[in-house]
Amino acid sequence: xxxxxxxxxxxxxxxxxxxxxxxxxxxxxxxxxxxxxxxxxxxxxxxxxxxxxxxxxxxxxxxxxxxxxxxxxxxxxxxxxxxxxxxxxxxxxxxxxxxxxxxxxxxxxxxxxxxxxxxxxxxxxxxxxxxxxxxxxxxxxxxxxxxxxxxxxxxxxxxxxxxxxxxxxxxxxxxxxxxxxxxxxxxxxxxxxxxxxxxxxxxxxxxxxxxxxxxxxxxxxxxxxxxxxxxxxxxxxxxxxxxxxxxxxxxxxxxxxxxxxxxxxxxxxxxxxxxxxxxxxxxxxxxxxxxxxxxxxxxxxxxxxxxxxxxxxxxxxxxxxxxxxxxxxxxxxxxxxxxxxxxxxxxxxxxxxxxxxxxxxxxxxxxxxxxxxxxxxxxxxxxxxxxxxxxxxxxxxxxxxxxxxxxxxxxxxxxxxxxxxxxxxxx
Ligand SMILES: *Cc1c(COP(=O)(O)O)cnc(C)c1O
Numbered sequence: 001x002x003x004x005x006x007x008x009x010x011x012x013x014x015x016x017x018x019x020x021x022x023x024x025x026x027x028x029x030x031x032x033x034x035x036x037x038x039x040x041x042x043x044x045x046x047x048x049x050x051x052x053x054x055x056x057x058x059x060x061x062x063x064x065x066x067x068x069x070x071x072x073x074x075x076x077x078x079x080x081x082x083x084x085x086x087x088x089x090x091x092x093x094x095x096x097x098x099x100x101x102x103x104x105x106x107x108x109x110x111x112x113x114x115x116x117x118x119x120x121x122x123x124x125x126x127x128x129x130x131x132x133x134x135x136x137x138x139x140x141x142x143x144x145x146x147x148x149x150x151x152x153x154x155x156x157x158x159x160x161x162x163x164x165x166x167x168x169x170x171x172x173x174x175x176x177x178x179x180x181x182x183x184x185x186x187x188x189x190x191x192x193x194x195x196x197x198x199x200x201x202x203x204x205x206x207x208x209x210x211x212x213x214x215x216x217x218x219x220x221x222x223x224x225x226x227x228x229x230x231x232x233x234x235x236x237x238x239x240x241x242x243x244x245x246x247x248x249x250x251x252x253x254x255x256x257x258x259x260x261x262x263x264x265x266x267x268x269x270x271x272x273x274x275x276x277x278x279x280x281x282x283x284x285x286x287x288x289x290x291x292x293x294x295x296x297x298x299x300x301x302x303x304x305x306x307x308x309x310x311x312x313x314x315x316x317x318x319x320x321x322x323x324x325x326x327x328x329x330x331x332x333x334x335x336x337x338x339x340x341x342x343x344x345x346x347x348x349x350x351x352x353x354x355x356x357x358x359x360x361x362x363x364x365x366x367x368x369x370x371x372x373x374x375x376x377x378x379x380x381x382x383x384x385x386x387x388x389x390x391x392x393x394x395x396x397x398x399x400x401x402x403x404x405x406x407x408x409x410x411x412x413x414x415x416x417x418x419x420x421x422x423x424x425x426x427x
Pocket of ligand 1: 136184186211212237248
């Protein structure tokens with residue numbers, strides 16, 4: 001703040017708001033806000049973060065270099081950010097019951113990379129879920145670092161049930177004797193039995209890493225079996241069901257903490273993003289509230305209702321339904337590809353993503369399915385009545401002979417539905 005009567009000496013460009021300094025960019029951000037406000041967001045990996053998290057993420061902590069860890073930094077002036085990082089760590093430990101926490105990974109992928117870097121040597125073998133059955137790039141995709149540096153064995157879903165087959169995973173573990181078993185998925189609609197994974201890992205002397213990126217919010221609300229107590233390592237993103245900033249976290253058993261901290265810094269990263277760590281601290285505080293738990297419960301209830309209505313409307317779901325926040329629709333029977341359905345829904349104001357279904361005959365750029373999730377709409381306030389209307393709009397939009405006038409009508413219904421749920425009215 002300039003004192004009254006004293007002209008600030010910083011350059012005007014330095015002081016100008018974004019709208020003045022860079023009107024083109026400001027306009028793009030305004031248009032993206034408008035897009036988020038005016039579409040029904042059903043991408044299962046997305047969410048709307050709270051105003052508090054947005055504020056922390058946009059704070060002056062972005063200015064601070066803090067290589068190292070609280071109390072042991074390579075820069076001066078870290079007294080405040082030390083407190084911020086310790087607060088994030090303490091809150092994360094208490095939220096998930098973790099023994100050791102590292103809040104510095106920039107994303108879910110870098111969290112996974114750090115665990116592999118700490119635990120494995122190049123060429124060591126891992127057992128993880130196939131990308132085409134719902135796993136993640138970092139679980140061993142050929143051209144990902146994980147597929148190039150490690151010897152990857154993979155398990156998929158049962159062709160009949162569309163579910164994990166734990167007996168088969170156990171056999172694969174016996175056969176391949178991996179050093180690390182990876183559990184967790186990006187597109188699996190059912191609860192995962194982490195205790196069974198832990199028993200399998202113990203029986204072959206492997207370590208277990210659970211990547212709970214998608215379900216962390218449900219775990220925090222005790223709506224999904226807990227991976228933290230039974231795993232050596234748990235990684236997560238903070239921006240999916242957990243509704244925090246776009247980032248990652250690693251939790252592990254106490255004895256593995258030193259190795260993880262060394263792998264993150266200086267092993268893989270330089271300075272931590274202190275503004276994002278602050279936003280994670282805010283997210284962990286909010287995730288410990290009754291309101292958050294209630295919202296996660298509603299997220300699951302919304303997914304269950306949507307799944308039920310889509311099935312009644314003739315859409316097949318992989319595994320026949322959902323236990324969590326997402327479902328995977330197989331569109332083969334209704335004669336649409338994933339790309340076509342994604343586009344059709346986009347035209348009426350609903351955002352989803354095309355997604356391979358297990359044993360998909362179509363390439364990843366086309367696919368036979370779409371993934372649909374309820375975290376974002378639930379954060380926005382949707383409950384059963386809005387899910388009924390959303391299901392009806394989706395079924396009409398995907399129906400065989402829809403014409404342009406009908407699409408326009410559906411777009412109108414989307415607008416009407418969203419009008420009752422203003423997004424970030426302060427912006
Ligand atoms: C989203 C996701 C990640 C990666 O997150 P990014 O932050 O995009 O790197 C990792 N694992 C799983 C299972 C995910 O779903």
